[in-house]
Amino acid sequence: MKGKFTKVSFVLPTMILFTLFFFFPLILLALKSFSGEGGFTPENYILIVTNKRYFQAMINSLMLSTIVTVTSILIGAIIAFFLARTDFKGKNLFITLITFPVSLPGVVVGFMIIILFGTTGVIPMFTKMITGEALGAIAYTITGIFFAYLYFSIPKTVMILYGAVVEFDPRLEEAARTVGANEQQAIFKVVIPTLAPVFVSAASIAFSTSMSAFGTAFTLANQFEILPILMYTEYTNYFNIEIASTMAIVVAVVSLVLNLFSRSLMEKG
Amino acid sequence: METYNLTGKLLKFIVYALILLTTLFLTLPIVFTILGSFSKYWGESMFGSGVTLDWYKYVFQYYGHTIGLTLLITFLTVLINVFIGSMAAYSIAMSRFSHSKWMKVVEELLTLPAAVPGIAIGLALAQSFPVMRSSGVLILIGHVIFTFPLMFRAVTGAIRSTDLRSIDECAQALGAGPFRRFFTVIFPAIRVSVFSGAINVFMTSLGEFNITFFLYTPSLMTFPVGMYESYASLRIEVGSAFTTLFLALAIPLSYILNRLNKSKVK
């Protein structure tokens, strides 16, 4: 009996904290998103789709996240395969360097892009030195945001994919070779299908991270409106709590679904 | 055979070029940020106009208070999570029912904050407890909740991978009481994970922006919020100095975390 008491009392503070400050606020947020003139109503959600500006922001978020996910998975896969199959001096240092950006806050990532592609960024100054003309000052354009999102997505996908490729049993590839597959056939018919769940999982994480990202795009203030930023604007400038809550819930649901989906995939493996 | 070699070589070249470009892309900005923070005038040619610490002075002068507040919040977050995180992990992972359906649900719920966007948590908290905003406690709570899964996962991982339950039961069968078991069996097994979890929590809380941005007030500015302000409205050199200060903490911590994780894998 004493054991049971400790067991329960150990989790109690956490439970209280979570209920009060996590579940309750989120439920409140969800309720707010369904509230309008006449009480409980889905009109906010309808508005997101019908209002031109809101809808555009959502499309922007989806498109940006999709392109960033596809690009970072491709690049991440190439790097992960390369790292897993090649040995070279300083490999550990290289891996540490490449995965460090994961721990950077979004705003700092935005600043990294400013340092590289701002009006006085490294790239423009460099090209000016060489060609006399400053090129590539794209930090505050859509391209800039794209690169910024790549900056935090690539390390993430590399980490997830590298772990899987390294654990991949080389005997599977060898087995394919011994029954007649050449290197390419072995990779495409055995390695990649076996790793498919990891790819999907990595893509889910990358997509949900991109959808939820706020600080990065906020730092690179832009005409290109994405959902998180519009949400902030609606809240702070217009006190449009209902719409802001709705947008927050939309982003939260997308992120939640993708995260849980990814978790289930990884558990199966 | 010849054509294969040619395309093979071309492919190899592309791969190497891509990797090189990506590495430069990821690492150069950090290098230049640190260098630029010492430059008198970044605009023309980096160190052309001389080296200076003025930008750092500026940061400390106008944003020094953010350092103190951030460290306070971060330390408290770590402290709180070390306790409630490891206690919750202990209670769930050491339980006889730790693999039952209900336990799995509880675990999913407790690690949910990692799957919810910071902006949603921030807005939700700001909406639900507006009174608590001015005291700064709400920011602390936001940090604690957001980083809780990190500590929780670390400790449950350690408990499960070392099958601590069986070891503890064995010790119990041999006659050891709960306190003795804690100090000689349980604590040594989880302390590395608690430590690495703590570092993870520290780093995450240090850089947390999305939640904090919805909850801060001008007198309650954290380091990342200060950084954002400098990016948005001040010279690039100030931003560089600000960021370098952040990196001065983040890089060593990241390194320590890396070493800890490597030794765990062994």
Next chain:
Amino acid sequence: MKDKTHISIRHINKMYHDGTKTLNDINLEINEGEILVLLGSSGCGKSTLLRTIAGLEEKTSGEIYFYNQEITGVPVEKRNIGFVFQNYALFPTMTVRENISFGLKLQKLSKEIINNRVKELVHMMNLQELLDKKPMHLSGGQQQRVAIARVLAIKPKVLLMDEPLTALDAKLKERLRIELGKMLRKLGITTIYVTHDQREAMAIADRIAIVNKGVIEQIDTPENIYLSPKSAYTAQFIGKINALKGTIKSEKEKDSVDLGFIKIPYTGIETMKDGSEINVFIRPEDIHLVTKGKKDDFKVKVTIEQLVFMGGFYQIEASLGNQNIFFEVPNTIALKEKEEIEITFDMNKIIMV
């Protein structure tokens, strides 16, 4: 057994950058249809040799011939071999049927041919109920049968098996050992089989090659390896054996070996120098109690140190001088510990090496 040489391995060396030699001047001729077992303890290089023959690993020097064609440089997929892995390496995302037909599909054969071939193998390996299952739902024994079926599907000219039974539990191993041996003999494919289990080797092999630290110590039939081991390593690797140490004493006509407690004539092949050390091996089954009435040339008194009842017989550990020997005695004879008894060796069976 056909005597046509199928695989010829000449002077194979494999060395790592730091100078360690995994394979040291390996020479081997394997006949068509023969089952050759590479037998040795972990790390001796037997798997490395197998993988080098398969093309999964590179050798530093030497040649490998399949019939008269040198195959260095021929990629794995073109060598027409079948390789069975210790952990079976079944493709996890494919069903049993897809695993088996994988190699056939690569050959772009017609659906009909593929289906027929799969049917054949499923029947041979008894996999009817498992066709649509994935590897993770199969037991170890079932996975192994699928691995073999997958490999036989492409009709390889050479079968390479890397410890296929090692991952199974003891009882299953014992049963499969015999079945596998029967199947391999029936198939008649030239097979190189790697194992560290000497009973497996004895049951399956036409010939055994004892591998020790990258070197082949002896290649011979199981009987010859057991009865006439040519090195101390081989003698002690196969079966149970007593190892005694003696010193050579050169005498006028014949050399003898001084075992400390007795002197016996030297029956080894090599000429030895006076005073040099020699291993004297005798198998437990070649040691008997002295029975009254029989005149035994060789007799020695030993003291029973330990007596263990094993059911059909007693296992005895006895001391002579400062050496110990093991042998067995029928359970009808009454003995006790510390008793002194007289035993004899079958001198024809003594191995001196």
